[in-house]
Amino acid sequence: MLPALPFYLASAFLIGASLGVVGSRNPVYAALFLVLAFVSAAVLWLLAGAEFLAMALVVVYVGAVMVLFLFVVMMIDVRLAVLHRSFVRYLPLGVLVAVAMMVQIIAALRGLAQGAGHAFPEGGNTEALGTLIYTRFLYPFEIAGLILLLAIVAAIALTLRRREGTRHQDPGRQVLVRKQDRLRLWRLPPHQASGEQLPASAQREDT
Amino acid sequence: MLAAYLAIPFFLVVAAGIGLFALAAGFVLGPRRPDPRKAAPYECGFEAFEDAHMPFDVRYYLVAILFILFDLEITFLFPWAVSLNHIGTAGLLAMVAFLLVLTIGFIYEWRKGALEWE
């Protein structure tokens, strides 16, 4: 069964971090609290034996999705006062929905939980999961590949815009450059090189 | 099984300890004599006139989205690698097909210049 102390510790962190997400006035802090909430949830999953899900949560959500979240938070210009006012306004409704959901979940679990299996497969469930995904669920796995391909195409087609007139380095051409391309020698008649014709900056440096 | 993860809490405690030690040392040892001038936000000599939340260029999002997609690919590789002994040639070929599809996506991404910053 679940070890009690780590479970309560992780749960406390999860609840505290979730409160931090909705309660913090700075949206960046809220996003960081969400990271903490994800990590605590990952610990809970780990304790329940779902090690692959825990890893996926950390790798995908904490590692990648939250980066996107932070960008989005930076992008939208959040009016904190307005946000706070609406938070207070919708609090009663929110509490009502939360209570209703909790009652539902409890009711649902009481009816169904007995049948759910708790057995840890031999060798950890990442292995068990892999054995299933790549044999019996091979077809949905390939569909997932198509969906990822679709996401790549859509993301690039919808956001990539070439800019005109940007300057960037091309290391290959930099290496291939030769002396003739850059340096030009002029043979100037000597009488033109007198002090009067020096550039203004050079003169100022002399004085 | 959980014993394998015992190192993580130790690691967390040590990491938190080092972080807290650095903060505490600075707090205890450093001189602190604030006055209103020192405590004011500093922006090149001006008063701060803008929020620090600057909108990011949309290109950051593209990079982040592409990162998520290939991150998901890695997530699929992980259970595959662990179970490779049980899934046989069919499992191997399944991953080859999956990776081929994503490689086509990668070729597209590369040729389109989505990986270049200009």
Next chain:
Amino acid sequence: MPLAMSGLILVALAACAVLLLGLFRPQLAYPATQVFLAAAVVVELMTGTSSGHWWGGLFVQDAFAAFIKPVLLVVSMAVFLYGRPMVSRWPQGEYYTLGLLAVAGMLILTSAGHLLTLFLGLELMSLALYAMVALDRDNDMASEAAMKYFMLGGLSSGMLLYGFSLLYGITGTMNLQAMALALGGAGAPGSAVVVALTFALAGTAFKLGVAPFHMWLPDVYEGSPAAVTLFVGAAPKVAALVLLARLVGQGAQANLAIWQPALMVLALVSMAVGSFGALWQQNIKRLLAYSAIAHMGFVLLGALAGSEAGYGASIFYMTSYAVMSTAAFGVVLVVCQMAQTERIADYAGLAERSPWLAAVMMLTMFSLAGVPPLLGFMAKLEVIRAAVGAGAVRLAVLAVLLSVVAAFYYLRVVKVMYMDAPTVALGRSPDVTVPADIKLVLGLNGAMILLLGMMPGHVLHWCQQALRGFLLPS
């Protein structure tokens, strides 16, 4: 690997190939797409009869799938053909890749005997559609439409998924056949099944565009570029009906008492909203959007019977609707190219300017209105017969009355085309030559509406045949 999967694999390969072609030879993306789709039609017709279940129902080939898949492919081919002049300014490889991936999603959905592939196919299709709507990036209306479509589509997918998860929790299986047995058994808790089916039905209704889950539809139809509206309005509708048939018809076939009243309400509200909502529309795409809502209500008339004959009528209706909607949007697209207008008033004088175009549009409008002896009439007759057979006589009467209301706005379009004096848009627009292949296929499309309406026997027979053995013997 099942032989019946060849068509799907071909379409998926086509998507990859067209993506690469788009990088190196963009002008070849369109012909390659059509060649691949045509090959897939041939392959489906050849391998479609090899029926069976694979991987615990993840992939199912039955008579139903064997009928639907060629329909989806042919409709998509016509859609790509009509849309080509408009999309020629857009990135070619991307457009056709997204289109092919959407088609692949529909094929997956059609062959799904399992909640997992049902959902994955639906998502593959929907995600491709969202991106296609937004593909013309300089078009603000299209971006807004894509946003709405994406938000509400995501919400509906979430509801559907929640329903799926409850169904899995109740029955302990994701296989639709096993689920039907478990839901029909004595062990299933009644109230939980009601909640699960409510969520699943609401999500399905969103995807079908049935009122009161239709809010996104007029805006998306109007905002999308006409070529994409055509795509969204044809094959994906068939796919959404497949979702309903597989999920509710097959998976929850024992729970008729729960979902039949819900489908009746959805059908009635949808027919009413569609018929009355269209009366005041000035934009042809918006008019066709409300028309779509009304027609989806009629489709449900057949489905609510819950019998093989009922689903046969629904499938016949949906196939007919796909043919009619493709023809209607085909004409809209040509007019868009000709006169840069989508206002109904600007269709005035179309009969003089381009008699064949107006004739196709007139046929389509009459057929959508349900005027005999056209295809739309036969389709309506079949679903109403199915509804009466299921004992929903009052609903059937209301459906007939509402289709009289709907006839008014279809006839208005015909009146504008034939009786009104041309407005500036059509009168002064320069001559745009319509490609010969589009002319030919539009003509064929119109002829189909006429001929299939007069001789519906074969298609109707196929539809009924396709549903044989669809439901478990009770």
